[in-house]
Amino acid sequence: MxxxxxxxxxxxxxxxxxxxxxxxxxxxxxxxxxxxxxxxxxxxxxxxxxxxxxxxxxxxxxxxxxxxxxxxxxxxxxxxxxxxxxxxxxxxxxxxxxxxxxxxxxxxxxxxxxxxxxxxxxxxxxxxxxxxxxxxxxxxxxxxxxxxxxxxxxxxxxxxxxxxxxxxxxxxxxxxxxxxxxxxxxxxxxxxxxxxxxxxxxxxxxxxxxxxxxxxxxxxxxxxxxxxxxxxxxxxxxxxxxxxxxxxxxxxxxxxxxxxxxxxxxxxxxSTLRPEMTAIYSRAAELGFGALGGATSAITCKDGTCTKQYAKATLTWTAKDGVVVSGRSSRISGATRFDTAVAASRVGFPAGASTVFVATGSNYADALAAGPWALREGSPILLSPPAVLPSAVHDELRRLRPKRVVVIGGTSAVSDSVMAAIGKAATGALVERVHGSTRYDTALEISRTAFRQATVAHVASGRDFADALVGGPLSGGAGPILLVPGEGAPSTDTVEELRRLQVDRILVLGGTARITATMESALGSVAPTERIAGQDRYETAALVAARSGSAAGGVAYVASGESYPDALVSTGLQVTAPGTLLLSRRECLPSDTAAFLRKRSDARITLIGGTGALGDEVAALIACSG
Incomplete structure (x- = not known):
C-alpha cells in the first residue's frame, strides 16, 4: 500500500x-x-x-x-x-x-x-x-x-x-x-x-x-x-x-x-516543505539509487540533526554541516568461519594480544563457554578444525605474538597435532589445554580456572546454541557461562561450582523449551534465579541486549542466528569496542532485532560474517515483513 x-x-x-x-x-x-x-x-x-x-x-x-x-x-x-x-x-x-x-x-x-x-x-x-x-x-x-x-x-x-x-x-x-x-x-x-x-x-x-x-x-x-x-x-x-x-x-x-x-x-x-527535507532529498538525487539503494526510513529529526536511512548509507543534515553521507553498518567477514575469526581478531587486536584462546569451529560449546574468560583476559578467540590448523590462523597467531595460548576442549575438539602447530606459530608462548570429558565438564573447568569468585553466573543449554550465544557479551567477563542439559536437575558438579563461586544470582538464558522450569527451580536452591527469554532466539538476544544497555553510543554486533561460528568471535571484538550481540536471519532483520536497532539509532552496527550468513538486506537494515 x-x-x-x-x-x-x-x-x-x-x-x-x-x-x-x-x-x-x-x-x-x-x-x-x-x-x-x-x-x-x-x-x-x-x-x-x-x-x-x-x-x-x-x-x-x-x-x-x-x-x-x-x-x-x-x-x-x-x-x-x-x-x-x-x-x-x-x-x-x-x-x-x-x-x-x-x-x-x-x-x-x-x-x-x-x-x-x-x-x-x-x-x-x-x-x-x-x-x-x-x-x-x-x-x-x-x-x-x-x-x-x-x-x-x-x-x-x-x-x-x-x-x-x-x-x-x-x-x-x-x-x-x-x-x-x-x-x-x-x-x-x-x-x-x-x-x-x-x-x-x-x-x-x-x-x-x-x-x-x-x-x-x-x-x-x-x-x-x-x-x-x-x-x-x-x-x-x-x-x-x-x-x-x-x-x-x-x-x-x-x-x-x-x-x-x-x-x-x-x-x-x-503541507510544509522544510529546508532539511529539501537538502536531504537533493543530496539523495545527486548520489542516485546505485549509491544509496532504496529508502528504509522516513526523515527523523532530534536536537537540530535530521537523518534518513537508505539501504547502503545514511544521510544526516545539520545546519552547520549540511548533508553528510555515512554508512551505518560495517561488516567483518572471511571466506570461512576460521577466516572470519581471524578478521575479527585483526580488527579487535591490531597491536597483538598477550593471551589468545583457540577453540574448535566444529561445535559451539567450547568457544561459547570461553567467551567470558576471553573478555576477562582481554583476548581474541580463534577457531580451528580438529585435525589441521588453517594457514590463516597460523599467520594470525604469529602476528598477535601472544605469551600464552589457551586451547579449549579435548583432543577430539582440537587435536594434539593442531596444538603442536599452535606452539610453532606462537613462538615462545605457553600453550595449555583446558578441557573436560564433556562440553558440560569443559565449561565447569573453564569456570574453575578463570574465576576465583563471581557475583553472577549464566546458565545456558548445552544442546542448542541460540540463546547461549548472547551470554558472553552479557557477562562482561564478570562471571562464567555454565552449560546444562536443559531438563532434570543440575549435576552435582554444577551445583558445587556455583557454590564455590558464591554467586549472588543466576541468569537463565532461554525459554523453558531450552531449560525447564524444574531445572530453574533446582538452580534456585543455590542462588536466586532470573530467566531472560523471548518467543524465539532473536527476541531473547534483543532482550539481553536491552538488559546490557552498552549499545547506546557503542556497537551493536549482528551475527547469524541460524549458525553459531561468527557470533562466537564477537566476544573478542568487545574487548576494545564494547557493545551488544544481536542475532539475525540471513535475508532480513527479525522484528525484534530491527526494533532494537531503531531505538539505538546512535549505535554503530557491525555485521559479523559474510553474505552467506547475513545477506545484503541485513547490511541495509531491512526488516522482515510480517
Missing part, C-alpha cells in the same frame, strides 16, 4: 494509447472521494465487460523484456477460498484471466470491480502498462497490499489473486471494524500528506466509509502541489495514490465519483 506514494508518482502520467487519459480532478473532495454506494457495488461490470475494458486499454500492449505478459493476456490460478466474515466463498479455477480474478474478488467481497481495476493502475500501471513497464514483480505487488512504507513487501501476498482478493477483503475489514483503524467516517481526521512526517498533516471530516477505507489503505491526502500538477509530479511533500484513484475513476468510469465541475478542494492546513 506504500507503493501508492512512490509508484503512483512514477506512473501518474501514464496513458493508454487506446483510451482517454485520466486527467480530471474537478469535484475532488478529500473528505468524500467516492460514495459508499459506488465503492461497495459489485455489479457495475460483468466478467465480459471487464475483459473488454482491459483489452481496449491494453490494445497496443507488448510483453515485458522478461516475457511478463500484458494484463489482457495474464493467466493465473484462483485458489479455493472458504466463506469468511468478510467475503463469500471463491471457487478454484486454474488459468484464470485477469478479468476473472477481478470479478471473483469483487463479487465475493462486494467491492466495485472498477475500484479494483483502478487499484491495479494506480499502484502498478497494469491496465495500461506495456513493454519495459512490465515485469513479474508488478503482478506480485499488483494492488500494493502488504507493502508498507520503507519495508519489504509481504511475500505471502505475492500472487496476483492474493493481491486483488486481499485488497477487496481488506476494504471489507475496514468496513466491519472501523474503530480498529486510524481513519474514521463522520469524524474529523488527521491525515498525513506524505510518508515523511516533516510534511505535516491536514484535518478534515471524512464523510463516508469508502473514503475512510481509501485513507486506511493509502494514508496520504494530496497536497496543493499534487492537485495543481493534475497528471504530473507536485513537490517533495506530494503523494498521489488517492489523487490518482479519483482521477482514474472519474475519467474511466463516468458517474462512479462526483461529476461536479468545481475546483478540487485542498486539504487544510497545507
Amino acid at each position: 506504500a507503493l501508492a506514494t512512490t509508484a503512483s508518482l512514477l506512473l501518474a502520467g501514464l496513458t493508454s494509447p487506446a483510451a482517454q487519459a485520466a486527467t480530471g480532478l474537478e469535484g475532488f473532495d478529500p473528505g468524500n472521494i467516492i460514495s459508499d454506494g459506488s465503492f461497495f457495488n459489485p455489479s457495475t461490470m460483468t466478467t465480459d465487460e471487464v475483459s473488454a475494458f482491459i483489452a481496449t486499454m491494453g490494445a497496443g500492449c507488448v510483453p515485458g523484456p522478461d516475457g511478463t505478459p500484458c494484463l489482457k493476456d495474464h493467466l493465473s490460478d484462483i485458489p479455493e477460498r472458504p466463506k469468511t466474515s468478510y467475503c463469500e466463498p471463491v471457487a478454484a479455477k486454474a488459468g484464470a484471466t485477469a478479468a476473472e480474478v477481478v470479478i471473483a474478488a469483487a463479487q465475493a467481497c462486494e467491492i466495485n470491480p472498477q475500484v479494483l481495476l483502478v487499484l491495479l493502475q494506480k499502484e502498478q500501471a497494469l491496465v495500461t502498462g506495456s513493454g519495459d513497464l512490465l515485469y513479474a514483480d508488478r503482478y506480485a505487488k499488483a494492488t500494493g497490499l502488504g507493502c508498507p512504507d520503507f519495508q519489504r513487501c509481504d511475500p505471502a501476498r505475492a500472487t496476483f489473486f492474493g493481491q486483488v482478493y486481499g485488497a477487496a477483503e481488506r476494504f471489507q475489514i475496514y468496513r466491519q471494524h472501523p474503530d480498529n483503524y486510524r481513519h474514521k467516517k463522520e469524524a474529523v481526521n488527521t491525515v498525513a500528506f506524505n510518508p515523511e512526517p516533516l510534511c505535516g498533516t491536514a484535518q478534515f471530516v471524512i464523510k463516508n466509509q469508502a473514503t475512510a477505507g481509501l485513507y486506511n489503505y493509502t494514508p496520504y491526502v494530496p497536497n496543493a502541489a499534487a492537485l495543481a500538477a493534475v497528471t504530473a509530479e507536485g513537490d517533495l511533500c506530494s503523494a498521489y495514490g488517492n489523487r490518482n484513484f479519483y482521477r482514474y475513476m472519474k475519467t474511466w468510469f463516468p458517474g462512479s465519483v462526483s461529476t461536479s465541475d468545481a475546483a478540487p478542494v485542498q486539504a487544510k492546513p497545507g
Whole structure:
C-alpha cells in the first residue's frame, strides 16, 4: 500500500494509447472521494465487460523484456477460498484471466470491480502498462497490499489473486471494524500528506466509509502541489495514490465519483516543505539509487540533526554541516568461519594480544563457554578444525605474538597435532589445554580456572546454541557461562561450582523449551534465579541486549542466528569496542532485532560474517515483513 506514494508518482502520467487519459480532478473532495454506494457495488461490470475494458486499454500492449505478459493476456490460478466474515466463498479455477480474478474478488467481497481495476493502475500501471513497464514483480505487488512504507513487501501476498482478493477483503475489514483503524467516517481526521512526517498533516471530516477505507489503505491526502500538477509530479511533500484513484475513476468510469465541475478542494492546513527535507532529498538525487539503494526510513529529526536511512548509507543534515553521507553498518567477514575469526581478531587486536584462546569451529560449546574468560583476559578467540590448523590462523597467531595460548576442549575438539602447530606459530608462548570429558565438564573447568569468585553466573543449554550465544557479551567477563542439559536437575558438579563461586544470582538464558522450569527451580536452591527469554532466539538476544544497555553510543554486533561460528568471535571484538550481540536471519532483520536497532539509532552496527550468513538486506537494515 506504500507503493501508492512512490509508484503512483512514477506512473501518474501514464496513458493508454487506446483510451482517454485520466486527467480530471474537478469535484475532488478529500473528505468524500467516492460514495459508499459506488465503492461497495459489485455489479457495475460483468466478467465480459471487464475483459473488454482491459483489452481496449491494453490494445497496443507488448510483453515485458522478461516475457511478463500484458494484463489482457495474464493467466493465473484462483485458489479455493472458504466463506469468511468478510467475503463469500471463491471457487478454484486454474488459468484464470485477469478479468476473472477481478470479478471473483469483487463479487465475493462486494467491492466495485472498477475500484479494483483502478487499484491495479494506480499502484502498478497494469491496465495500461506495456513493454519495459512490465515485469513479474508488478503482478506480485499488483494492488500494493502488504507493502508498507520503507519495508519489504509481504511475500505471502505475492500472487496476483492474493493481491486483488486481499485488497477487496481488506476494504471489507475496514468496513466491519472501523474503530480498529486510524481513519474514521463522520469524524474529523488527521491525515498525513506524505510518508515523511516533516510534511505535516491536514484535518478534515471524512464523510463516508469508502473514503475512510481509501485513507486506511493509502494514508496520504494530496497536497496543493499534487492537485495543481493534475497528471504530473507536485513537490517533495506530494503523494498521489488517492489523487490518482479519483482521477482514474472519474475519467474511466463516468458517474462512479462526483461529476461536479468545481475546483478540487485542498486539504487544510497545507503541507510544509522544510529546508532539511529539501537538502536531504537533493543530496539523495545527486548520489542516485546505485549509491544509496532504496529508502528504509522516513526523515527523523532530534536536537537540530535530521537523518534518513537508505539501504547502503545514511544521510544526516545539520545546519552547520549540511548533508553528510555515512554508512551505518560495517561488516567483518572471511571466506570461512576460521577466516572470519581471524578478521575479527585483526580488527579487535591490531597491536597483538598477550593471551589468545583457540577453540574448535566444529561445535559451539567450547568457544561459547570461553567467551567470558576471553573478555576477562582481554583476548581474541580463534577457531580451528580438529585435525589441521588453517594457514590463516597460523599467520594470525604469529602476528598477535601472544605469551600464552589457551586451547579449549579435548583432543577430539582440537587435536594434539593442531596444538603442536599452535606452539610453532606462537613462538615462545605457553600453550595449555583446558578441557573436560564433556562440553558440560569443559565449561565447569573453564569456570574453575578463570574465576576465583563471581557475583553472577549464566546458565545456558548445552544442546542448542541460540540463546547461549548472547551470554558472553552479557557477562562482561564478570562471571562464567555454565552449560546444562536443559531438563532434570543440575549435576552435582554444577551445583558445587556455583557454590564455590558464591554467586549472588543466576541468569537463565532461554525459554523453558531450552531449560525447564524444574531445572530453574533446582538452580534456585543455590542462588536466586532470573530467566531472560523471548518467543524465539532473536527476541531473547534483543532482550539481553536491552538488559546490557552498552549499545547506546557503542556497537551493536549482528551475527547469524541460524549458525553459531561468527557470533562466537564477537566476544573478542568487545574487548576494545564494547557493545551488544544481536542475532539475525540471513535475508532480513527479525522484528525484534530491527526494533532494537531503531531505538539505538546512535549505535554503530557491525555485521559479523559474510553474505552467506547475513545477506545484503541485513547490511541495509531491512526488516522482515510480517
